[in-house]
Amino acid sequence: MLKNTVKRSHHGCTRCKKRRQKCDELRPGCSRCIEAGSECSYAKALKWLVAPRKVAKKKRELTTSERCYDLSKSTALTAPLISSRAAKTGYQVPPVEMTLSKEIDALSWLPLSSRSLLHHFVNKASRITACHAYIQTRICRLIIPMALQTPSLLYATMALSALHRSTLIDGMPTNFDVDALVSSFMASSLQNLRHELQSKGGVSKYALLTTIRTLCVCEIHSGRADAGSWRVHVEGAIALLGTTRAMSDTSSSEDRESQWLIDSWYESIESLMALTTRRGLSPAQTEQFGTRALLREDQAENRHLDIYTAYSTDLNNSFKEIRAAAWERQQLNANGGKEIVLSNLDLDEEADWLESSIRSAAGNSTFRPNDLQVLSQHEVQQFEACDETYYHTALIHILRRVRGLPRSDLRVQASVKRIIECCLKITPADGLSPWVMLTTPLFTAGCEALGEDRAMVRQLLQSMYDSLRIRNIQRSLWILEMGWSTKEDSDDWESFFGQDDFDFIPY
Incomplete structure (x- = not known):
């Protein structure tokens, strides 16, 4: 039996608190839990104010x-x-x-x-x-x-x-x-x-x-x-990830949960960063992996529609492959067609493969079983619509930056219209919805939109800002308005963003 000399504490384990018992706070397990053969944990119950309370004026900030x-x-x-x-x-x-x-x-x-x-x-x-x-x-x-x-x-x-x-x-x-x-x-x-x-x-x-x-x-x-x-x-x-992934022991529960968040965020932001025209791949990426060999291949069994990013995980590598091919096309054009690594024919074949793989994967994404358990049928449909917008984002980058097709090409405009159609399927919300992830596809569609489609992109982005209040959405619309106000014959994607002191990502 636990001795009565144990003082009552406000920092005892979860079990003792629930039972209103004294706890000796021993780690990893207190005496009462060990004696009872129960799991002992020291969870903090964080309680939040519904509204800020007034404080005395003498309490300065x-x-x-x-x-x-x-x-x-x-x-x-x-x-x-x-x-x-x-x-x-x-x-x-x-x-x-x-x-x-x-x-x-x-x-x-x-x-x-x-x-x-x-x-x-x-x-x-x-x-x-x-x-x-x-x-x-x-x-x-x-x-x-x-x-x-x-x-x-x-x-x-x-x-x-x-x-x-x-x-x-x-x-x-x-x-x-x-x-x-x-x-x-x-x-x-x-x-x-x-x-x-x-x-x-x-x-x-x-x-x-x-x-x-x-x-x-x-x-x-x-x-x-x-x-x-x-x-x-x-x-x-x-x-920092380089040193962290080299560590042998990441088995603690907090590290596993943290790794989920960091990996999901990093893989997404890295791939979306690759699509930016100003710098694209980071020096560390280029030095470590080269412009072609980009990180690890997604194995088919690991491919799924990630409900953290609201698009399929295979697109992360696809975006980086598109960037690498677009960079090589840009270098080839800058050298008057003189081959550096790949020829025009090589890049055309690369574009064929990229476009074929994207079109075959679009609409075939699956969810992990654990994620399906928390999604309603309506939510599944909204995630699938968002996922499709990202596949068409990839197609636009392939058609425009790797193939070098003009903005007016029917395939480019078909993807623009499909992005708009899919965005209209997603209910506007102040968060907790794939609605929060539509800046990238809408901005990409806006860069290529013509006529009435520009008005639709403008309306959707403004609706996103009104509901989410993310300033970068307004920045996206501001950049598009600048591009739309230029001459229609300005058809160069790579020069769309302007100054070197400006570094934008539609995220």
Whole structure:
């Protein structure tokens, strides 16, 4: 029997809390659970405010200078918004129960403004980064407890939340600038991230990768499209992933869940980055894999419609193969048809193979059994419609950039119209729907649209922005309006984006 000398604690294991029993808090299992032969876990029940409560005026908020911690003053970093009491708690990884409540216990050490931003992230901002409630739940259950122990991720999460909330409240700034609060959070996140990367232990590599992902999403969603902004985060992820995947032990539950999120995000953003005309493949990709040998081949049994990205996983490699072929076509044209690696005939055969493989795969995607269990029939149809838009996105890039066909070609225009038709099948929503993933196909269709189809693309993108409030959607429409206002005979895809200091991804 457990001795009566054990003091009552507010930090006991889940089983003891539910039974209202004293817990000696021994790890990995307390005495009561061991004696009962029960599983022992220390899940934190995070409770979120339904609405921010008023606070006394004497409780001042932290200033910008306090939030932006100066790394030069200390080598042992403690984030300004995290108390020493919380920082001492070891990061455990049981499933996190997330409930809405007017009570706050686990987050009482955070300022009210920070709790409000985390509440907004869980209930609003995370909706626009997820295609389904199941995905949103997995993301929040992973990110929130991890952020409470990783200063860089906490700041990055609050930056993304603040960006979305400010766009909801203040609307779209004409110059795509972000407000001072968002900039401050991002600066603090980067400062903490640099320190955590240099730290020899104590911070999970996957926590750092989750920070990089969040910063990248925040940069892209801001719509600034500055050279070296979002792309530097992707290239940083490439380098960190190299060391992380080399580690032998990633068997812990938090690492497995983190790996799911990072792998899904990274494989998608890397392939979509390859389609951008300004730089396409990153230097690390080109150096490691060359322009032709691009990462691993997707085996047929692993191909599925991923409900994180809302398109089939085989397209990730297809997009990179298309980029490699488009780059070679561009080099061949720049050299007046003089062969460097491949001839025009070689590239025509490559285009035949790419187009044939895309057309044969379109409409034949399947879901993983576990994903089908959480989808209704209506949701399945919406995901399938979104998936088809990405196959036609691939076709447009093949026809225009690899084959070099004009915009007016019937096959190009057929794919434009099909993208629009599929987008119209997807119900507009404020998140948790494939609707959030339509920026890429709609922008691609808009680049090639003619006549009334341009008006339809404009209407759909505006509807997306109105429901999601992602600034990058407005940036997409702004770029298209610029392209549409130029002369109709301007038919060069590669020069569509303009200046070298502008780096845009329709994401």
